[in-house]
Amino acid sequence: MPHLDVHALESDLAGHETALIQHLTDAVVAVYGEWARTITVVRLTGLPPNRWGIGGTPAQAPSPSVTFGIKEAVFSRPDADEIVARLVSGVTDAIVDVFGERVRAGLMVEFVGAPAGRTGIGGVVVTP
Numbered sequence: 001m002p003h004l005d006v007h008a009l010e011s012d013l014a015g016h017e018t019a020l021i022q023h024l025t026d027a028v029v030a031v032y033g034e035w036a037r038t039i040t041v042v043r044l045t046g047l048p049p050n051r052w053g054i055g056g057t058p059a060q061a062p063s064p065s066v067t068f069g070i071k072e073a074v075f076s077r078p079d080a081d082e083i084v085a086r087l088v089s090g091v092t093d094a095i096v097d098v099f100g101e102r103v104r105a106g107l108m109v110e111f112v113g114a115p116a117g118r119t120g121i122g123g124v125v126v127t128p
Contacts (some may be wrong), residue, residue: 002028003041003069004091009062010046012099017044020098027090031083063106064095072113084111 004024013020021042028040050058068087074080088109096104119126 001039001041001069002032002036003043004028005043005045005067005069006064006095007045007047007052007066008064008099009052010048012064013044013046016098020044020095023094023097024091027094028087030090031086061102063103063108064099065108066091066095066110068109068111070111070113072115075111075113087111 006020006024021044024042025037025040029037052059052062054062068091074083077083091109092104092107095107117125117127
């Protein structure tokens with residue numbers, strides 16, 4: 001189940017939530033297929049100004065950052081490099097489509113792999 005946590009300035013997110021959720025979901029579906037649409041989770045976190053620092057000072061206009069939760073097994077597939085590259089490209093393009101080209105250069109997509117048996121839903125550990 002892909003989980004995308006997006007952090008951006010609240011002022012950048014305001015009014016763009018629906019478009020961003022749709023574009024990010026479409027980016028995941030473009031890589032995995034239509035079956036992934038109903039299980040893709042997008043969480044948007046808006047930060048107020050001065051609560052995002054870079055280099056020891058509050059950032060003036062930081063690019064969004066994305067933490068992409070994914071099953072760890074994907075990284076051992078023979079096509080792992082291609083999958084990751086396509087996801088990075090698609091997620092980046094989705095965010096640029098919503099926020100504009102100014103965010104591309106600093107936009108970070110970080111993958112966090114969940115090992116099999118290390119995720120729980122509804123109080124139960126999900127097993128492979």
